[in-house]
Amino acid sequence: MLQLNFIRENKDTTLAGLRKKHFANAETVVDQVLMLDQQRRDTQRELDDVLSQSNAKAGQIGALMKAGNKAAVETAKAETADLKSRSKELADALRQVEADLQAILVTIPNLPHSSVPEGRNxxxxxxxxxxxxxxxxxDKAQPHWELIKKYDIIDFELGVKIAGAGFPVYKGKGARIQRAMINFFLDEATKAGYIEVQPPIVVNEDSGFGTGQLPDKEGQMYYIAEEKLYLIPTAEVPITNMYRDVILPENQLPIKHVGYTPCFRREAGSWGAHVRGLNRLHQFDKVELVRIEKPENSYAALEEMSLHVQSLLQKLGLPYRVLRLCGGDMGFTSALTYDMEVWSAAQQRWLEVSSVSNFETYQANRLKLRSKIEGKMQLMHTLNGSALALPRILASILENNQTPEGIQIPKILVPYCGFDVID
RNA sequence: AGAGAGAUGGCAGAGCGGUCGAAUGCGUCGGUCUUGAAAACCGAAGACUGUCACAGGUCCGGGGGUUCGAAUCCCUCUCUCUCUGCCA
Structure with missing residues (x-):
């Protein structure tokens, strides 16, 4: 959520940022926010004034009671009736304005960093x-969805039987290479100073709101109505929310966490050739990095995360590229996002395997994640990035490393897998 | 799933109609002492809103009510804990 003070004091910057993000009706929405904000402050001021008077009266009555002056007490009581009804009216009005304001604010995306390129998609x-x-x-190279059948390492039909489309069953070496990748990614993150956590894979509504999935992406998450819990779409949600409503002591910063979790996405409305095989799933595994940084360090941290992800891809020997997302393609909550894509040789296309973002104070404002630095309470910056999402890495390994004799496992993974070829 | 207890500041834990934004302890931060540290002693610290700055206002799990006045009384919701049951 953007900070009201910021919008009030930087209207033009806000508008320019929202336009870059292709946010519809930016001008109207911002004007609406500023109008409601003014209204809110006027109402609050008036309410405060009335409350102040009635507090003073109550104090006087207390004193009169003590003095035993019954007649004066009755007179004073009568005088409070008006203040009371007035304060009730104002409190209702204030609540309404605040709700209206909040309802609009949560629909406004984060502003893009100055380095974000213009663009629509x-x-x-x-x-x-x-x-x-x-x-x-x-010559006879095949896409990964053929290879997994040939070597019998992933069974989609079986997944359909048990759960539905998009829930694969990994078997034999397929299952073992998954486990190997998870351990490899976690170990690399640990070496880089990230503290490992194992969070819940369901979250409540407050958590969904804190990181910005709610209300923006409501339809993308699986929901357990009975318990009012959401299956996590990414470990970002539970890990970042560990710090919801937290005032961090300055000496605990920065916070660096890594966590492995399965991730669940409904992917409503996705279909076609591009979602075949491992390209898009309802359940997949991911190792996620989360950082909480002082504002002045957050962009250096983002670069560091990008390099960490790249080092993983290099160790796996996969050709990759790094994109800086344009305003129109960025996520709702992000200020700057790098996407890492690996080359999938048989499909002849790039596959996104990581997305590394700086959210600046956007999530922190919702989370109320702060720190007192030099006596001043301030919102911290949150960042996260995949390191890495497994399915497309596996797709790329299968396709790029296929030979007539079988699929060569990247050397770095061999100690983790316990085998060097899938045949 | 059944029964009971509880929700107060960073934590623990008092307060049970006005003098309470809230005792006390621990922790934190400053100071004295010390070569330095520990101990001891002295002192300072809540959050939000608002203002140029004051002032003012709000916050004792959430919501509602009683009252001139609510952390304290009533209603309601949520959550947590303990015991029993079930179960990895």
Missing amino acids: AEDNEVILEHGEKPTLY
């Missing part, structure tokens, strides 16, 4: 670097 994203050689495959 994925085609306008800026490729900032490309790394590694795209492999040349042999």
Whole structure:
């Protein structure tokens, strides 16, 4: 959520940012916010005044009671009736204005960082670097959805039987390589100073709101009505929410966490050739990094996270590229996002395997995540990034490393897997 | 699932109609002492809103009510804990 003070004092910057993000009716919405804010402050001032008077009266009555002056007490009591009804009216009005204001504020996305390129959709994203050689495959090379059948390592039909489409069953070496990747990613993060956590994979409504999934992405999460819990779409939600309503002592910053969880996404409205095989699933595994930083350090932290993710891809020997997302393609809550994509040789396309973002104070404002620095209470910056999401990494390994003799496992994973080829 | 207890400041825990934004202890931060530290002693610290700054206002789980006045009384919701049951 954007901070009201900021909008009030930086209307033009706010508008420019919202336009870059292609937020509809920016001008109207911002004017509406400023109008309601003014109304809110006027109402509050008036209410405060009335309350102040009635507090004073109550004090006087207390004193008169003590003095035993019954007649004076009755007179004074009579005088409070008017104040009482007035304060009730004003309190109701204030509540209404605040609710209206809040309802609009939660629909306004974060403002993009100045380095975010203009653009409407994925085609306008800026490729900032490309790394590694795209492999040349042999004649009979196949896409990963054929390979997994050939080697019997993932069974989609079985998943359909048990749960539904998009819930694969990993078998044999398929299951073992999943476990190997998770351990490898966690170990690498630990070496880089991230503290591992195992959070719940369901979250309540407050948590969904805190990181911005609610109300924006309500339809994308599985919901357990009986318990009012959401299955997490990413570990970002439970891990970041560990710090909801927290005032962090300055000496505990920065916070660096890594966590492995399954992730659940309804992916309502997604279908077609591009979602075949492992390209898009309802349940998948991901290792996630979450950081809480002082504002002045957050962009350095973002670069560090980007380099960490890249180091993983390099160790796996996968060709990748890094994109800086344009205003129109960025997430609702993000100020700057880098996407990492690996080359999927048989499909001849790039697959997103990581998204690393700085949310600045946008989530912190919802979370009320603060720290007192030099005597001043301030919102901290939150960041997160996948390191990494498994399915598309696996797709890429299967496709890029296929040979007539089988699929070569990246050397770095061999100690984790216990085998070096899938055949 | 059944029965009971509870929800107060960073934590623990008093208060049960006005003098309470709230005792006390621990923790935190400053100071004295010390070569330094510990101990001891002295002192200072809540959050939000609002103002140029004061003032003012709000907050004792959430919501509602009684009262001139509510942390304290009533209603209601949510959550937590303990015991019993079930179960990895």
